[in-house]
Amino acid sequence: MKVILAQPRGFCAGVVRAIDIVERALATCDAPVYVRHEIVHNRHVVDGLKARGARFVEELDEIPGDAVAIFSAHGVSRAVESEAADRKLRVIDATCPLVTKVHNQGQRYASLGRTVLFIGHAGHPEVEGTLGRITGTVHLVESREDVLGLPIPDDTPVAYITQTTLSVDDTRQTIEAIQKRFSDVIGPETRDICYATQNRQTAVRNLCRHIDVLLVVGSANSSNSNRLREIGEELGIPSYLVADGRQVDPAWLVGKETIGITAGASAPDVLVDDVVGALAKLGPVEIQALQGVEEKITFRLPRELLEAS
Incomplete structure (x- = not known):
């Protein structure tokens, strides 16, 4: 055949960076190293890091005080950040820079007084993290029907952002529904999508x-x-x-x-x-x-790991 x-x-650049962060932390920090949630959604990768000494947990209260805690590539809410600081955990943030960019876009739109419409899938770790980072009014929408059902006036100033694992094609109909319903809409350029x-x-x-x-x-x-x-x-x-x-x-x-x-x-x-x-x-x-796009993008590692290595 x-x-x-x-x-x-x-692998994309964000995943390469996240895995590299855990590997370098294992090499330079006192064991064990704890990772909140799967560093990326792949059992083979997670099991390989477990074998090298990484411990994966669901919540921060499973991590002993003053231990190294790594946030996954999907990002975390401000509440999780605050809890880690209160417990004096040594945090290394492996959030994908493109996810961080969405966080910053959402907060900037909210700071302008706009209602933020976040296009994403309920329950996904990236969505939960993003919703927990924006101070202001945010509505999660997954489809055109969700947009039509939003309990806000049509003249509400809105802005939209999107989950990074959705493409231009995935979000097109939802964005069109937003632009058709609301009279005052802004959002990122399509080139800003992952x-x-x-x-x-x-x-x-x-x-x-x-x-x-x-x-x-x-x-x-x-x-x-x-x-x-x-x-x-x-x-x-x-x-x-x-x-x-x-x-x-x-x-x-x-x-x-x-x-x-x-x-x-x-x-x-x-x-x-x-x-x-x-x-x-x-x-x-x-x-x-098959011939296709050759990706040459790389993302810089956190400063503390670069200095340690």
């Missing part, structure tokens, strides 16, 4: 023109990985989310000649290799990489 790899796929999310979705749309079935490598709780699978389905391609090669079902491939593979922004290349290896066990495989 022919296997075509999407480009770009896998480059990695948009690039991976564009790559999948291109990939689906050439394949018979799509395999998305990523964890079940990864928002951007699930969206990649949904895009494949929307384009009429049988699409499956797999954590690794063990989850590949040979029945999916019966009668299929060309298999497309991509990976969510929190899935490492080693898992893509594992899926390719699983396919190779079923028969000869010809691998081709």
Whole structure:
């Protein structure tokens, strides 16, 4: 069979930075190092860091006083920051800089006296963190219907911001609904939306023109990985989310000649290799990489880690 790899796929700069932060903290700080929530949404990555000594917790009260506490790439609320300061935890913030940018945009809009409409998925860690960082009136909207149901006058000055794991395509209809309903609307330029999310979705749309079935490598709780699978389905391609090669079902491939593979922004290349290896066990495989955007963006590490290393 022919296997075509999407480009770009896998780790984005924010995920690389977050993992690097934990690894450097393990190398330079007194053990143990605690991480609030999964550093990124990938079990393989989390288990690898656990094996090296990282301890993952859900809440700060599980961390002993004066210990090193790392905030995940998804960001945290001001309340979590304050609790960490009160307990004198040694905090290292691994929040993705693009998530921080959304926080700052939302607060700037609120400071202008606008009602902030946050386009995102309820319950996602990034959404919970962002909602807890904006001082002012904020409404979470997930769809056009949510916009129409907002209990505020149509002449209310509003501003919108978006969850970083949503692309321009994901948010277009909701933004159009906001602009159609409200007479005074501002929001970020489309180029401010996470480059990695948009690039991976564009790559999948291109990939689906050439394949018979799509395999998305990523964890079940990864928002951007699930969206990649949904895009494949929307384009009429049988699409499956797999954590690794063990989850590949040979029945999916019966009668299929060309298999497309991509990976969510929190899935490492080693898992893509594992899926390719699983396919190779079923028969000869010809691998081709699709041309696409080459990402060269990197994010600076926190100063305290740079100084320590």
